[in-house]
Amino acid sequence: MTPILEVSRLGFLSWLLCAVVVQAEPLFDVFKYVDQLIxxxxxxxxxxxxxxxxxxxxxxxxxxxxxxxxxxxxxxxxxxxxxxxxxxxxxxxxxxxxxxxxxxxxxxxxxxxxxxxxxxxxxxxxxxxxxxxxxxxxxxxxxxxxxxxxxxxxxxxxxxxxxxxxxxxxxxxxxxxxxxxxxxxxxxxxxxxxxxxxxxxxxxxxxxxxxxxxxxxxxxxxxxxxxxxxxxxxxxxxxxxxxxxxxxxxxxxxxxxxxxxxxxxxxxxxxxxxxxxxxxxxxxxxxxxxxxxxxxxxxxxxxxxxxxxxxxKLSVVSVDAGGASDSLQTNFWSAIYRTMISPQNYTGENPLWTSDEPYFDSFYCLWDSFRSQLPFLTIVDPDTLSSMVRSLLDTYKHLGWLPDCRMSLCKGFTQGGSNADIVIADAFVKNLTGPVPIDWALAYEAVVNDAENEPLDWSNEGRGGLMSWKALNYIPALDFDYLGFGTNSRSISRTLEYSYNDFCISKIAQGLGNGNGHAKYSDRAMNWKNLFKPDQKSSINGKDTGFTGFFQPKYLNGTWGFQDPILCSPLDGFCSLTSNPQETFEDSIWEYQFFVPQDFASLITLLGGEVEFIKRLDFLHTSGLTDIGNEPSFLTVFLYHYAGRPALSTQRVHSYVPGYFNASTTGLPGNDDNGAMASFTAFCMIGLFPNPGQNVYLISPPFFESVSFRHPQSSKAATIKNIGFDPSYKNVYVQNATLNGKPYTRNWIGHEFFLEGMVLELVLGETESDWGTKEEDRPPSMSAAGMAM
Missing domain, CATH: 2.70.98.10 (Beta-galactosidase; Chain A, domain 5)
Structure with a gap:
């Protein structure tokens, strides 16, 4: 055999071996990483x-x-x-x-x-x-x-x-x-x-x-x-x-x-x-x-x-694990799976009214799911989320109110504000659409109804205390409310939540060209400030925490009441609607002091500036005051972005995932709430977290080398890539970034990223850098100079 023929034979055998290896290589099976027992x-x-x-x-x-x-x-x-x-x-x-x-x-x-x-x-x-x-x-x-x-x-x-x-x-x-x-x-x-x-x-x-x-x-x-x-x-x-x-x-x-x-x-x-x-x-x-x-x-x-x-459903997401463990991949894919178990499609099974619109049930409850679960569906399943929004609006048409919680054809209990307002605003600012368009005029009518009209039974729809809300610009403790009936509690958390509800309504008004509505509800979105008591201190076991200025209840006559800022935290008992109603719902004043999603710039100033704000966040997350197994804590993990320290948000994420959110049967720190914990996990691991009701995702490096999302409607793929990815997670801090190949310095991004199929590349290192720290690179706030929303 001639040398040339021998080389050809060896080349053919090499090619054949490679072909066999390629054919034998198993295809990715997502079910390998879906564990329903988590x-x-x-x-x-x-x-x-x-x-x-x-x-x-x-x-x-x-x-x-x-x-x-x-x-x-x-x-x-x-x-x-x-x-x-x-x-x-x-x-x-x-x-x-x-x-x-x-x-x-x-x-x-x-x-x-x-x-x-x-x-x-x-x-x-x-x-x-x-x-x-x-x-x-x-x-x-x-x-x-x-x-x-x-x-x-x-x-x-x-x-x-x-x-x-x-x-x-x-x-x-x-x-x-x-x-x-x-x-x-x-x-x-x-x-x-x-x-x-x-x-x-x-x-x-x-x-x-x-x-x-x-x-x-x-x-x-x-x-x-x-x-x-x-x-x-x-x-x-x-x-x-x-x-x-x-x-x-x-x-x-x-x-x-x-x-x-x-x-x-x-x-x-x-x-x-x-x-x-x-x-x-x-x-x-x-x-x-x-x-x-x-x-x-x-x-x-x-x-x-x-x-x-x-x-x-799962095919719209793809991952290059880059050496990340099977356990982390299981945690990730199982979380995505759980985001699509509920709400449940009961279309054709609603005997309460006749309609051609979709009917979804098991909204358990919007207070839980507006924060991350429904925003996650905006990315991975916009058609279904569009149907859910239409279902909420159809419920308003036939029952007179947007539901805040709904299960088995029944009205569920309202936990805080009118949270359908946030769900609808989030869909609106992200240009959510489906096979049948959402009636945004009807949507605006529905959310304004929440803001202006009090139902007789506001324990399960709408808002209570609207007379005081309009006259005093806060919800008083022991409010005199003869228009409707509900648990006379949660005056602090409802004040904060109503403020954000009104902000969301202002964004819909602005988008629809309704200047009067935008101005009116923007003003009411600042009502949260009226319950801030600048000289209030907080102690744990008799020891001063060193921080001054907290929200406190206020009575009808304008005088201050008192609730211990640590009450309703893991350090001092759980507060529910039925067993222990207080002026905050299911969490403490310490947690609720950070619920001002529309204007963190003002909150940072009010709490003493960026350094003090970060100290408070650190204390919240390290003192035992926060309950990461409850939804109000979710956004606080990422609030360092607003103080120009996105690396600290990343650090905080890695303190919770996989420590508290992992692939074990005990791998959730609280009940999943129809996929709320699941979506928090998934968002943390893809490196983006929403401020719902706004067109804002806060950027933190994914837990994998890259993650891609194929938009189910346009088929355009959006990709987040880590350059210098390290599966031991030493390199977790963004040094610099590019968007579609051009330098990108903002520590946040909008939903266009998914709609237009962009590529975000994050260069990683072991130490914090100055990326995303400048004032102009921080997420928008109502009062931030040059960042009016």
């Missing part, structure tokens, strides 16, 4: 089961421990498998209606079955839990396996029973019961009908964080074996006659447990399938939902459809 312990309350993006049906195993989201990895017992849940909410467990439970009756005697929830509770094998987008399964310690997948309004289960025999050697008959309850045992009354291989009915329930009640309907059908018998059960006793039941709550705090059952001959495969449709309209519609969405009981096909839906 936050399923330690109060994260995350929904871990099978769902579509924003899906109404949500199937998972329910436990008797931390069951606010249904399932927990806390080692508690399984009490059922139900078809609707919310994710990450605090307080009472939510939904979990009409659970199924599979079991054998001892010796095949019906009266030996455990129908009551407490009696049937069964441990599960922790190692058996499998959760992936659109799928969930586990095995009970008795050997029964359950796996489930979902469509938009229906769930499909496979229950596999091991072979068991009675004392006489006969094979036991699998039984599946349906319980007319929910996770919170809030059922008021219910009906059930068992016919053939199906069970259908409805129940009236109470929402977990709101007023009123709602009716839910179900339609369950079973296949896989012949039926041995069926009937109803009440109080741990069952009978094959009658087949219908109406049950009320019970009396004297006695909760009447009841439901239906079907018992089967055990099939050779051991598997019995259950198809459950749910509806807020009727049992007939629940049956149609199941029949139309799961016509052929194709478990693998339904599972794949769900997986495809999730892959499409």
């Amino acid at each position: 936050g399923t312990d330690n109060g994260g309350n995350v929904f871990a089961g099978a769902t579509l993006p924003y899906g109404m049906a949500k199937a998972v195993a329910d436990v008797d421990g931390q069951n606010t989201g249904g399932f927990s990895t806390d080692g508690s017992n399984v009490i059922g498998f139900s078809h609707m849940h919310d994710s990450g909410t605090g307080g009472n467990p939510s939904l979990g209606n009409f659970p199924l439970f599979p079991q054998y009756c001892a010796e095949d005697v019906l009266d030996n079955c455990n129908f009551l929830r407490e009696a049937r509770a069964t441990p599960y094998n922790g190692s058996s839990v499998v959760a992936s987008p659109g799928y969930f399964s586990l095995s009970l310690v008795n050997g029964i396996q359950a796996e489930m997948t979902v469509t938009q309004h229906a769930a499909l289960y496979h229950f596999t029973f091991p072979s068991e025999t009675a004392a006489d050697g006969k094979e036991l008959s699998p039984l599946i019961l349906l319980d007319l309850t929910d996770l919170a045992a809030s059922r008021q009354n219910a009906t059930i009908s068992v016919e053939g291989a199906g069970i259908r009915g409805n129940g009236t329930f109470i929402p977990s964080f709101g007023g009123g009640s709602f009716i839910m309907h179900f339609c369950a059908e079973f296949t896989g074996s012949t039926i041995k018998d069926s009937g109803i059960w009440v109080n741990n006793r069952a009978g094959t006659e009658p087949k219908d039941l109406f049950v009320t709550r019970g009396i004297n705090l006695f909760y009447l447990e009841a439901g239906g059952f079907i018992r089967f001959d055990r099939p050779a495969s051991g598997t019995i399938s259950a198809r459950v449709g749910v509806s807020f309209v009727s049992a007939d519609q629940a049956c149609r939902n199941a029949e139309e969405e799961i016509p052929d009981w194709d478990f693998d096909g339904i599972k794949k459809t769900a997986e495809d839906a999730w892959r499409e």
Whole structure:
């Protein structure tokens, strides 16, 4: 063989080897990095089961421990498998209606079955839990396996029973019961009908964080074996006659447990399938939902459809990890996944009014989600967020008020201001659009209604105290408010939040060319200053913190009241609407002193200048006063940007991620609140954080070498690149930056970055630089010279 031929042969073999290596290299599978069990312990309350993006049906195993989201990895017992849940909410467990439970009756005697929830509770094998987008399964310690997948309004289960025999050697008959309850045992009354291989009915329930009640309907059908018998059960006793039941709550705090059952001959495969449709309209519609969405009981096909839906949603983000650990990647992708579990798309399932507009539910609550979750959807799923905004406006059209919190067709409790105003303003300033345009004139009408008209029951919509707000320019402690009724508390936090609500309204007015509205609400946006007491001090355990000047309550006559600035912090007790109402909501004056998103420049001056402002921020984050597991703390992590020290924001981010936000089952410092904690994590890790209601993202280096976002509407890709990225995170400080190849000195950027598909390159180093520190490079504030908003 000639040398030339030998070289050619070697070249061909080398090329072939490279081709084989390239072909063998595994493609990136995002599901490898989605862990639905993050936050399923330690109060994260995350929904871990099978769902579509924003899906109404949500199937998972329910436990008797931390069951606010249904399932927990806390080692508690399984009490059922139900078809609707919310994710990450605090307080009472939510939904979990009409659970199924599979079991054998001892010796095949019906009266030996455990129908009551407490009696049937069964441990599960922790190692058996499998959760992936659109799928969930586990095995009970008795050997029964359950796996489930979902469509938009229906769930499909496979229950596999091991072979068991009675004392006489006969094979036991699998039984599946349906319980007319929910996770919170809030059922008021219910009906059930068992016919053939199906069970259908409805129940009236109470929402977990709101007023009123709602009716839910179900339609369950079973296949896989012949039926041995069926009937109803009440109080741990069952009978094959009658087949219908109406049950009320019970009396004297006695909760009447009841439901239906079907018992089967055990099939050779051991598997019995259950198809459950749910509806807020009727049992007939629940049956149609199941029949139309799961016509052929194709478990693998339904599972794949769900997986495809999730892959499409997640595909708009891409990462060059640059050596970042698998744990960090899991934390990141799992967080993005959780931002799209809720709010839930109930379009076609709203019996309260007739409309062609979308209807979204499970806004738990806008006080939580306006800060980062909904702004994150502006980037990754603008079409769906546009539909959510239209849903909020349609609710205003039919009920007269924008919702502040909404779940299960019911009005939820208002926690602070009228936070839909911020959501709508954020969408407006970022030019949010979808297949159907948002009616911005209607939007302005709706937010002005919040600002000008007080509802009778402002505990669950609108604002209270508007007479005082307009006359005194603050919300007084012990306000005299005869126009409407709500908890007479939160005077400080509502003053601060109403100020920002009005600022957001001013931005919409300005954009619509309404000069009078812009001027009016800009003036009211400065009302926060009226509760600042310049000589107020703060102590911890009798020791002066060294800082003077804090917000304080003020009465109708203009005299000062007092609330200890550390009250409602982790150092001095939690303050809620019901158990401990104070003048701030769910956090302290120490935290709320930084809630002036519209005018940090004025706040910095008021608190003594940049050096003192930074000292206060440092003290907040290092003294135990801040609760990073609660949403008011989110923006404070990045407020160093406004004082010209963006590197300190980066430093603070790395003190929380992954220390408090990580890829473990206990990896959330508080309940996820429908994806609030998830979106905070995702924003921190992509290197941009929003000041919602404004066209502002605060820049901090991503946790990866680069992160890209393909805009779902234009397909333009926006990319943030770290030059000199170090996966050990020594190089985390921006030295200089370019935007589309040109020098960029601002420490913030607008939403055009995503809309136009820009490239932001950040050169990193080990030490703080002067990048982004100059006054002209700081984010805008109402009063900052040359930076009027």
